[in-house]
Amino acid sequence: MFNLSPVSRCLALALILSSLAAFANAGCYMGPKKVGAQDPCQDDTDKDWHEVGSSWTNSQCIQCSCGTSRMSCCHRMGRPSGFPEDCEVLRDWKQCTFEVVKKNDHSVHCPHVAVGK
Numbered sequence: 001m002f003n004l005s006p007v008s009r010c011l012a013l014a015l016i017l018s019s020l021a022a023f024a025n026a027g028c029y030m031g032p033k034k035v036g037a038q039d040p041c042q043d044d045t046d047k048d049w050h051e052v053g054s055s056w057t058n059s060q061c062i063q064c065s066c067g068t069s070r071m072s073c074c075h076r077m078g079r080p081s082g083f084p085e086d087c088e089v090l091r092d093w094k095q096c097t098f099e100v101v102k103k104n105d106h107s108v109h110c111p112h113v114a115v116g117k
Helices: 006-024
Strands: 028-032 055-057 062-066 070-075 079-081 087-092 097-102 105-109 113-115
Touching: none
Parallel strands: none
Antiparallel strands: 028 070, 055 062, 062 070, 079 113, 087 097, 097 105
16 A cells, blocks of 8 residues: 655654653543532642532642542643753743743744644
8 A cells, every 4th residue: 555665754753652651641631529519629739628520720730620529620721842952941821821932032033743632
């Protein structure tokens, strides 16, 4: 069907595997509450308490919701990777965004891959 060279096959396989890694590392988790059904949930990061039925975003851009039997959380900001060594990640923890830019010139954006969100 496809007549690919060995190098092209290796590159295609690498692309597929890196895509699967991104899906496997989606950044959401759930856990049982350590207290009763009507008791509040404690944020694992900031250690503050939230009422059942509430949702919040903590200081590390993790959005959580408190249910009667469990708390569920998802990362709101992707984790960039695969960028050149002369680049760095600038995170805005208030807006839950990031940019990958040249270390010596923050106006120049760098190519990257973001995992999760």
